[in-house]
Amino acid sequence: MTERPGSLHATALSRTYAGVRALEGVTITVRRHEVIGLIGPNGAGKSTLVNLLSGFDFPTSGSVMLEGFDITTWSAHRRVRSGLVRTFQHGHAFPGLTARENIEVAALGTGAARGVAARRATELLELMGLADHSNAEAATLPHGDERLLGVARALATMPKFVLLDEPAAGLNEDEISAFADIIKLVRDERNAGILLIEHNVPLVLGVCDRIHVLDQGETLAEGSPTEIRNHPAVADAYLGATAG
Ligand SMILES: Nc1ncnc2c1ncn2[C@@H]1O[C@H](COP(=O)(O)OP(=O)(O)OP(=O)(O)O)[C@@H](O)[C@H]1O
Ligand SMILES: [Mg+2]
Structure with a gap:
């Protein structure tokens, strides 16, 4: 598949760590206004792929294109300023700063003026249901809220593409359903492309336009939620293992 405007596109990405193949020849496209689910068992290479897309690590081979530019060697910071941002599986907030x-x-870091940053913070605290915790230090937040704060920090950069590494881990069922609405809103109102790593199968099937399945560093399947649900190899490798 070739690069198109309005997309984040990786071709044949591989990453080897001292002989361990974390990722092998993965090609994936995230378009704006689209939610792509990235699923697979523990160690499948999901976080590695997000690291390579976001510039927190670099591929052994393969390329990453952002809206027509080859960004394979760009720093993470440069990518953020170009509209590509990610969250982390294990918190990354400044622990001694408040949620606000x-x-x-995060907003100031991409060049927003103080007043703009403050307005974005107010809006995002509200959106993520964190308004009551505005003045709580990040280190004191429950695990689920810490993930939501990570998402809020990512959205504060006004991204075109957002890569979310297990943002809903630690949330209860009601919070997950609210989070699904937030994802759709970011897609529909901000016209963002979203890559969602998530182990919660109902959330993935409910919110994603397409799903990409990794297994042992390689692409096992790609397709619509219905196609993925009915894919025998996926059921064996992943869905079956977590269902029930
Ligand atoms: N920095 C690293 N050094 C060595 N090996 C690594 C490194 N990062 C990842 N790996 C290995 O690469 C493989 C893929 O790991 P990765 O973290 O991408 O998986 P994942 O799909 O995100 O798993 P999880 O669901 O547990 O988060 C694993 O075998 C892991 O041990
Ligand atoms: Mg991971």
Whole structure:
């Protein structure tokens, strides 16, 4: 598949760590206004792929294109300023800053003026259901809220593409359903392309336009939620293992 405007596109990405093949020849496209689910068992290479797309690590081979530019060697910071941002599986907020300050810092880091950063923080605290925790230090937040703060910090940079590494881990069922609405809103109102790593199968099937399945570093399947649900190899490798 060739690069198109309005997309984040990786071709044949591989990453080897001292002989361990974390990722092998993975090609994936995320278009704006689209939610792509990235699923697979533990160790499948999901976080590795997000690291390579976001510039927190670099591929052994393969390329990453952002809206027509080859960004394979770009720093993470340069990617953020170009509209590509990610969240982390294990918190990354500044622990001693409040939730509000964490969001403001993220906005300021991409060049927003103080007043703009403050307005974005107010709006995002509200959107993520964190308004009551505005002045709580990030380190004191429950695990689920810490993930939501990570998403708020990512959105504060006004991204075109957002890569979310297990953002809903630690949320209860009601919170997950609210989170699904937030994802759709970011897609529909901000016209963002979203890559969602998630182990919660109902959330993935409910919110994603397409799903990409990794297994042992390789692409096992790609397709619509219906296609993926009915894919025998996926059921064996992943869905079956977690269902029930
Ligand atoms: N920095 C690293 N050094 C060495 N090996 C690594 C490194 N990062 C990842 N790996 C290995 O690469 C493989 C893929 O790991 P990765 O973290 O991408 O999986 P994942 O799909 O995100 O798993 P999980 O669902 O547990 O988060 C694993 O075998 C892992 O041990
Ligand atoms: Mg991971």
